[in-house]
Amino acid sequence: MADLTKEQLLEMYRQMVLIRRFEERCEELYAQRKIGGVYLHLYNGQEGTGVGSMFALKPSDHVITAYRDHGIGIAKGADVNRLMAEMFGKRTGVSGGKGGSMHLADRSVNFWGGYAIVGGHLPLAAGIALKSKYNDDKEVVLSFIGDGATNNGYFHESLNLSAVWDLPVVWLIENNLYGMGTPVEVSTGQPELHKRAIAYGIKDFGRVDGMDPLAVYAVAKEAVAYAREHGPALIESITYRYKGHGVSDRLYQRREQEMALYKARDPLTVMEDHLKQLDPGVESALAAIDAAARETVEAAIRYAEESPDPTYDDLINHIYA
């Protein structure tokens, strides 16, 4: 059960349930056209990786990710009301309605945001880590990387740079097996993605079962400690997304058998099992957590619905500081 208290384990569970309920409602709201736009990339199924790894961080550490960013923002502690308001494109959203689903960010909790240009955030992660090294403030940057991003130039340049400059960054590859619809084996000469670390002289923390938040936490804790003291580390988490690449992608429905295998090991269920093993009487606590998560999400939806739209002034502000 790693080194976590029951309270911490329940907190981990709370975050995962909150993400799941948030995503479920986002999908419905998108179908109802309350959430607009042409993009919505859901995190269902990958909660164990995000929550497990971020549990190894201090609040002063930094997190940056790609476009599948709702769950990452929630786990880093961004305000759920303002995250939902951003989905709605409201003025009160974390990005003032300018960003939407893929471009959440909340500086107050060191959540550096989601990025729509695949791999484009990786050198930024290195830059943020450079500041930590420059000031010797021992802050770690946890950079999530989709499996698809490991084949573009950003990945290569950023990993090399982090190695030669000994930057305190943990590269966490969320391998959900598909880059949009293309299987990793089809796009990647070496599908065991963690092995890339060796080529760059980066400490390889291997593959971890991303459906088990405690397994992810255990390896992330080691990797974060390593990065804080020595330099870059790399983890590959094998995970699975239950939804399409985006809401308009229905291809995933063809993968029923494969999905059933992963859903049988759903990170929420895995976490429930861990907790029940620790305390057979925990079930009522879990139900209460779920009920509270649902209420948090409904309250966030109300907040978003009642929030004002941005105005023309918002269109033309925040161009120059």
Added chain:
Amino acid sequence: MPEMTLIDALREGMDEELARDPRVFITGEDVGKRGGVFRATMGLFEKYGEGRLVDSPLAELSIVAIGIGAALAGLRPICEIQFADFIHPAFNQIVNEAAKFYYRSAGQWNVPMVIRAPYGGGIGGGLYHSQSVEAFFCHVPGLKVVIPSTPADAKGLLKSAVRDPNPVLIFEPKKGYRSIKGDVPTGEYTTPIGPARIAREGSDLSVYAYGMMVHYCEKAAEQVAREDGIQCEVIDLRTLLPVDKETILQSFKKTGKALIVYEDNLTLGYGSEVSAILSDEGFNYMDAPIKRLAGADVPAVPFSHPLQEAFMINPEKIAHAIRELAAY
């Protein structure tokens, strides 16, 4: 006031900013011990050490992007791209991240960084060491773009750029790095980003230019004044983004004739925007067609000397264009 070359003035500006603010650091290819490909940072490594003069891998997108990340996190990077021609791998980072960050985060983060790149032709640099790239970036709100033509402005604008809370690109006329000399004020000063400079006063026609072309325009203006009695007002635009419309229009109001000179390709080059401003907002002052004199619309500056010279704008071509316009 001591006389200095353009590159020495830039170096002095960086030196002073490194001394003033411990958050300032310089990164790029060979900027450390070697002092940079053009020796812009020569001697700074010895003075400030490897923590602040950081040799980067040969990877332009990373040079820029690490600067963006560091700037977001609170440092003040100066990123050197060896030649403006090599900036294209970093285009995405400049346009998609640096320019948009303040906007997309609704003011949570700004990007106080400087990107320096030598630009321009006429040095035998051929296809990939001669380009003018400023127009690409002047199309992107969120960025600032400056091009100094004098040592005093090079130093002053660089110091302003380092202190600016926004991403600033400085394109430096490399042909003039050592050939352009000028007085540089002693003591602390900055040149504000924004205002253009009247390099030469005149009443017959307005000549707009930046970078190396300012010197060629001044030379041509002297020649036509001497030989033809034509008095040109030469405007050194200095800051291309944001553009100083007021100075541009003030001069046009006086002269009613405009020649815009730039060494980038003619079509949709920076002068096209100056022309649009003049016709939109200066129509009532107009006495002649607005003329642009610029590089030919060819994909690159070719290597062969006669071809390069055919491409490049020079004082003779400018004098010819001035005479034609004055006679209109």
